[in-house]
Amino acid sequence: MQETSSFLSIRRAGLVAMVALTAGLLQGCARDPLTTNAIPDDYRTRHPITLSEAEHSLDIPVSAGDSRLTTAVADNVRGFAQNYASMSTGIVNIQVPSGSANSAAASKMAKQIRSTLSGAGVSSGKIMETRYAASPNGDAAPIRLSYVAITAMTGQCGQWPEDLSDNTFANKNWYNFGCASQSNLAAQVANPMDLVGPRGMSPIDAERRAVVIDNYRQGKTTATPN
Template identity: 30%
Template sequence: MLRRFAIAAICLAGLAACEANIADYDYRERYPIKVEERTALLILDPGPGGSVMSQDLGAIDEFSLDYGKRAAGTITVEIGANSRTDPLATNFGRQIVDILGARGIPRSHITFKYDTDPAAAKYGRAIMQFPIYVAIAHECGTFKDQPGFTPLNENTGGFGCANQRNLAAMVVNPRDLIDMQSPTGRLAARSDVVVGKYIAGVKIGAGPPGEAPALSTQSTTGGL
């Protein structure tokens, strides 16, 4: 009779385990990384004659790099203008498109329009924006329980939080956390060059075609 009760108790314990809160045992469930869509924004004031001012080139560089790494759509450029044929606004827009093109952004990725509202036309600013994904992680450092006491063998408070926060900070394109990008098809020979340079402590960068690996590698077969 006692044996039957023991077996029943074990079964009940097993069923109770099935009802356990998975977040207590999986830090990814307790501290999930949320990916949200935001807007990357850059506002430029026109220079003399509707030109792009040199002090804004650095901001355009950063804007272009972010677009190449994390964009979730195309770039919209809206310029305040007295009319659609405003020469200053037209020149300003043409320069912006040319500068973006020189940084690798094709014209087909840019939607261009004029804002003829009097308030916008007064300043002639260019409002540049594109949708961007950002990774949002939990704040860490709050411990509500005793870290050394886990009678059910669950994770202690805060366990894995820093790991998730670091991952969210390091990911280049948070969209990768939602949908994996298609493989780039990198050549094995180029990979050999990059790894060889890394091992040899040589600067890694795009090299000329037919570049030799930094280290000589050989493959052998057979045992010792």
């Protein structure tokens, strides 16, 4: 009887050990969705596109012998004004060099630039002219046009805070991965507010809707005619 009890005890211990081993193996195969989702391996999370203030500028080269804006430069100034009108309502700053060899020519051209900006729709009250110290030697100092606007942008790329070998063993992409594509995507956003919310919808064309419904009821094509 004692031998039978000992045999049953050994058998129970073996079963318990087997069940514990099986549970351990199953637990090792199980997935933890919270842990998996928490791995910071998404480049969109590491390099998010945010809306921040940024300076937009245009440098206009001026030689000492220039007396007026060329047609190409005037077109660039008008394009700058169009971008300003679509992005900002702040001040447009005209920074004119002082003390350089081309400072006299730059002062003359600054007046023409102001006139061109006004003709392109920029309010004269929004145009401010300032001067900056430039070296009398070296390259010709440019006239800089600038304004500040809310812009879609990412952080600076080219950062390598971690060893690449660590990411290789962990089967993860490196820290700088995806930064350039995120930066390029942000640069393509014409209206940063599109990242915040959708634009308002335009009213429907009631006349066209009536035609489409009538054609549908008659079994005709509802495509827009060419």
